[in-house]
Amino acid sequence: MRFTIERDHLVSNVSDVMKAVSSRTTIPILTGIKIVASDEGVTLTGSDSDISIECFIPSEENDKQIVEISKMGSIVLQARFFSDIVKKLPGDQVEVEVFDSLTTRIRSGSSEFNLNGLDPEEYPRLPEVEAQEGFQIQADLLKNIIRQTVFAVSTSETRPVLTGVNWKLEDGELNCTATDSHRLALRTVKVEPNSNELSFSNVVIPGKSLSELSKIIDDNEELVDITVTENQILFKSNHILFFSRLLDGNYPDTSRLIPNDNKTNVTVSAKELLQAIDRASVLAREGRNNVVKLASIEDSTLEISSNSPEIGKVIEQVQSHSFDGEELKISFSAKYMMDALRSMDSNEVTISFTGAMRPFLIKPIEGAAIMQLILPVRTY
Structure with a gap:
């Protein structure tokens, strides 16, 4: 096998397939990247048997030649070394040549590496998939x-x-x-x-x-x-x-976790609430569960607080845009709440509460395509 390829294309595609290569695999060949040169271009494959990634680099793209194939063939090279080498090569073009002994020469500019290759026939084959179903x-x-x-x-x-x-x-x-x-x-x-x-x-x-x-x-x-x-x-x-x-086993029916009724609905700025909880969690992090408390006070204001006996306490106030229902007092994981708020592509969110120890829902005000549910923590 012998081909010349643009270094930038090689680096980006090797970086992609490396995401599937594990150094902890029990199958030695899977510590390598499989490289196949054909008439159409070069194919790179990485796998850890759970994830497999195959990247194809065509000979030409947008009327520009990327790969020049001199001799077709295949090889498996140690992923960690091959990845480090191609990132550090000095030239814009990289020549890869495999000899009968599976020794592989990698040349670019004034640099030349020789790597011992592995037999590509031992590399596991990827599943065959019918593309029309899906x-x-x-x-x-x-x-x-x-x-x-x-x-x-x-x-x-x-x-x-x-x-x-x-x-x-x-x-x-x-x-x-x-x-x-x-x-x-x-x-x-x-x-x-x-x-x-x-x-x-x-x-x-x-x-x-x-x-x-x-x-x-x-x-x-x-x-x-x-x-x-x-x-x-x-x-x-x-x-x-x-x-x-895919994972084996039956996924639990989560629909029954989602409350159908609610006692309190609050609409609030997602960014303001996120920042207030983030500040309150500075002290809460020292605690075991990173718990913050949320309570409603007068004028539709929300009070966010955390208390760490050894360090001190913090109180934040956020003005809600609307507040409907019963008074509120609830505790929850600051991390869970911040993760949920960060996932919302919305300036405002509606939070629906059904009680101090019942799950509560967070939704963007426009549409119900995304929903987050969090179980509270017992502190009161």
Whole structure:
């Protein structure tokens, strides 16, 4: 195998596939990046068996030559060394040549490296996917869905299914739910299936996979194709294929957690409330649970406070834009509340309370496409 490639294209694509490579894998070949040179261009693959990322660099793009293939072939190179090398090469062009012994020479400008390669035949094959079954989402919308849900997944492996985000497809609507049993994030979007027969209606995608996917898809209006096989989901964007395994197990029915009635509704500036809770949490962080208290006082004002006996206390006041219902006194995790408020793409939010020890809901004032639920903490 032998090809010459523009260094910038190589660096950015190696950086993308590196997000799927783990140094802790028990399969030695997966510590490497697979490189395949064909007539059409160069394909790079990285995998840790949970996530697999394949990036294709075409020979030409927009009438500009990116890769020049002298001899087709394939090789697997140690990912960590190959990634470090290509980032530090001095020239604009990189020549990669593989010899019969699998030794690989990497040249650029006045620099030359020789790496010992691994047999590409030993590299696991990626799943075959029928592209017509699935649906499409704009890349920027997909990034938003991930940002507004993935923070609420569980970090505990005691219930592995809660470390993922539940995607449920019903009547042309995709409901994305994440919960760690103390809070819940829900995002709903309309989707158009590619065909009448969709290959899935209910899957759980690992939160880690979605976080890595969000880093490599562009923030634009291009469409991402989403397809599900038996135990994998595939996201296809531009020249990138992103595979993730799905989590086994039944995701809990979270609809019964969402209160149907409420005793108090408050509309408030999301930014003002976030900043007040952030300041109050400076002292609360020293406590065990990072808990702040929220209470209603006269003139529709909200009082946010925290008290750390060894350090001191803080009191913040935020003027609500509207206050309807009973007086309010509730305690909650400052971190959970700040995560929820940051996920809102809205200047104003409505918070609905049903009691001091009942879950409360946070929604943007326009539309119900996103909803956050938080369980309070008993302190009063």
